[in-house]
Amino acid sequence: xxxxxxxxxxxxxxxxxxxxxxxxxxxxxxxxxxxxxxxxxxxxxxxxxxxxxxxxxxxxxxxxxxxxxxxxxxxxxxxxxxxxxxxxxxxxxxxxxxxxxxxxxxxxxxxxxx
Amino acid sequence: xxxxxxxxxxxxxxxxxxxxxxxxxxxxxxxxxxxxxxxxxxxxxxxxxxxxxxxxxxxxxxxxxxxxxxxxxxxxxxxxxxxxxxxxxxxxxxxxxxxxxxxxxxxxxxxxxxxxx
Numbered sequence: 001x002x003x004x005x006x007x008x009x010x011x012x013x014x015x016x017x018x019x020x021x022x023x024x025x026x027x028x029x030x031x032x033x034x035x036x037x038x039x040x041x042x043x044x045x046x047x048x049x050x051x052x053x054x055x056x057x058x059x060x061x062x063x064x065x066x067x068x069x070x071x072x073x074x075x076x077x078x079x080x081x082x083x084x085x086x087x088x089x090x091x092x093x094x095x096x097x098x099x100x101x102x103x104x105x106x107x108x109x110x111x112x113x114x
Numbered sequence: 115x116x117x118x119x120x121x122x123x124x125x126x127x128x129x130x131x132x133x134x135x136x137x138x139x140x141x142x143x144x145x146x147x148x149x150x151x152x153x154x155x156x157x158x159x160x161x162x163x164x165x166x167x168x169x170x171x172x173x174x175x176x177x178x179x180x181x182x183x184x185x186x187x188x189x190x191x192x193x194x195x196x197x198x199x200x201x202x203x204x205x206x207x208x209x210x211x212x213x214x215x216x217x218x219x220x221x222x223x224x225x226x227x228x229x230x231x
Contacts, residue, residue, distance in 0.1 A: 105157030
């Protein structure tokens with residue numbers, strides 16, 4: 001059974017640009033969540049999607065957005081990139097509708113903003 | 115406002131001994147607590163969880179203890195092995211008053227565990 005797949009794995013952008021990251025959940029998983037990991041802040045929740053609807057959103061500015069498609073695949077977008085957006089962006093999927101918290105994470109997309 | 119805290123950034127243990135990783139939380143509405151392990155260049159991997167209605171859950175070498183009155187949980191690894199060396203994250207689920215919580219976890223900052231041969 002394939003795991004959570006994230007693309008691209010690494011990318012470099014400059015300030016002001018925008019970026020789109022992609023996530024394919026485990027087959028059958030309908031819930032997808034996104035997290036940002038930085039050395040100073042740890043793992044911070046961005047947002048979660050279930051059945052193409054955003055269910056929860058973390059405390060991030062509106063430059064961070066996402067969506068989920070009918071096949072449960074998800075994308076997140078960051079516009080007007082800032083240096084502080086450099087981070088590892090992790091996608092996670094889960095099977096259950098009401099979460100007990102057992103998420104399956106991808107390997108992440110490492111974003112560097114110059 | 116950090117609702118889940120791991121106050122020890124690192125822990126060093128000898129192979130075969132017990133590793134105890136600690137975690138404190140402030141939100142009494144959390145209903146599940148989890149531990150994740152993370153190796154460099156990989157995503158976090160689920161290790162073990164415990165419901166807020168229990169005080170102990172065991173899975174092989176890993177045991178999680180929950181003390182609700184103290185808002186404290188701990189992960190015990192016995193015996194510790196060099197392959198256990200990784201970053202361990204404590205996480206909590208729930209905490210949304212009246213709302214659903216499918217995939218939202220609140221993570222601690224992580225503890226780097228090093229197990230020496």
